[in-house]
Amino acid sequence: MKQVYLDNAATTPLREEVIASMHEALCGCYGNPSSTHAFGRMARTGIEKARKSIAAQLNAQPGEIIFTSGGTEADNMILRCAVRDQGVTTLITSKIEHHAVLHTAEALAEEYDITLKYLPLDADGNPDLAELERALQEDDSRKLVSLMHVNNEIGNLLDLEAVGSLCREYGALFHSDTVQSVGHFPWDLSRTPIDFLTAAAHKFHGPKGVGFAYVRKNSGLKPLILGGSQERGFRAGTEPYHNIVGLHKAFETAYAHLDEEREYVAGLKSHFIEELKKAIPEIQFNGLSGDMERSTYTLVNVRLPVDPAKSQLLLFHLDLNGIACSKGSACQSGSDSGSHVLNEILDAEALSLPSLRFSFSHYNTLEEVDYAVGVLEEFANS
Missing domain, CATH: 3.90.1150.10 (Aspartate Aminotransferase, domain 1)
Incomplete structure (x- = not known):
């Protein structure tokens, strides 16, 4: 058939180059990246190489790239930490976001008693930016806007520049779930007015179970997962070196072609x-x-x-x-x-x-x- x-x-599907790079990592570089001996240093070097390469492609700083288990963890981490650490009391989103955002927003509204606002949509599924501006103007509460760049079901493209500029104008934080667009669109985070974005390797021919968050420098967010100093102190847990190598190869190849x-x-x-x-x-x-x-x-x-x-x-x-x-x-x-x-x-x-x-x-x-x-x-x- x-x-x-x-x-x-x-x-x-995984690219052949990704499979080859992961196989090499699994077989030849099995040290714990936190260990100080040669085996550990080899893995640490590979992880930092991946971080620097990804940051360079996005025109970000290496310290702004945090490896995660994927887009869902990254979305959860950013929204939760923004509410907890930045005093966000109003979260503005839409009802057609990925459930990684919607369910997290609903949980935060209950746990922290924050105000949750959903922007109205037009018939095509686009959020009303005039209503967004009104919501941003409404009061002096600390606000976080979370709107996805590419809708994973209907493919609509959000005008990141327009949304980000409004957020900057009114002092709001801006997070975008970019799982469907990282690896498929060019980025320049030195110019794009966005504070946080998320990516998952398996959406651009990399392995499942790994992704990253972009967290703009001096955002004030603190670790959500505790227990170690990995990821420059932002996310505890032994890094899956082979998965990060696979993510890096997939990311690098996606942008090369x-x-x-x-x-x-x-x-x-x-x-x-x-x-x-x-x-x-x-x-x-x-x-x-x-x-x-x-x-x-x-x-x-x-x-x-x-x-x-x-x-x-x-x-x-x-x-x-x-x-x-x-x-x-x-x-x-x-x-x-x-x-x-x-x-x-x-x-x-x-x-x-x-x-x-x-x-x-x-x-x-x-x-x-x-x-x-x-x-x-x-x-x-x-």
Whole structure:
């Protein structure tokens, strides 16, 4: 059976270079990075090399890069520490953030009795920036804004400059979940008005279980995980050297080939959109995912014009034909409540129709895209 993987927003396959670098690290550099002997120093050197390289690519300082177990830990750490250490009493976000942010924000509202504000969204899922400015002006409370750069389900791109500038103007902290965009977009953190961002290696062809947080210098945040002086005292725990090496290789390779791979993947998405429109004229695109300029080039979220009763068989039909994609995000699979993102932006009639997220990488081909279109067309017209 043909196998077509179109779920790269959930996780990506490892690059061969990443596997090779991790194998070498596992076999030849097994010392504890905190040990002072040669084995430990070798691992420590590799970790600091990775930190400096990542910082240089982002135009940040090495001390501003903190390795974590992934994006979820990084989001939790930043939000919690900002509330605890910076006296944040108002947290402004939206209801279509990743649950790593939403659930943390809800917990903080209960634990610290902070005010939690959700920005209204337009029909496409964009937060209202005029309302953001009003919320920032409302009182003198210490505020934290948390809005994701690329929505993981509908692909909308946030104007980081606009949001960051508003936060700077009114003295608010700005955090962005950038798990879907680090490794896929260029960054210059010396110019971008942002205080905190997060990344996960497995979203750009690195290993699972490792990522990093960018914490702007002099942010005033203190460690959340205690027990050791690792990560320059900010995050205790023995560093997973092999995973950090894999993250570094994936990150380095992603940016070395960013322009060519971005052009190629954008071509796949554009072709997918055009062929779907021809094959299923009544198909709809959720959020801005069908707009090549205002959404990420890596994913598209489609709504199929089929009988709701028949839609229960859609994922089974795709899987039977070897196609991997998502009904909402991978984090939502197994949930009967459906996509919290689509629930916020679609009406009841639209929600009754099946929606699917397809996401692409440079490992995909036009042949695979055409095959997926053909399988969808067959299902819609059967």
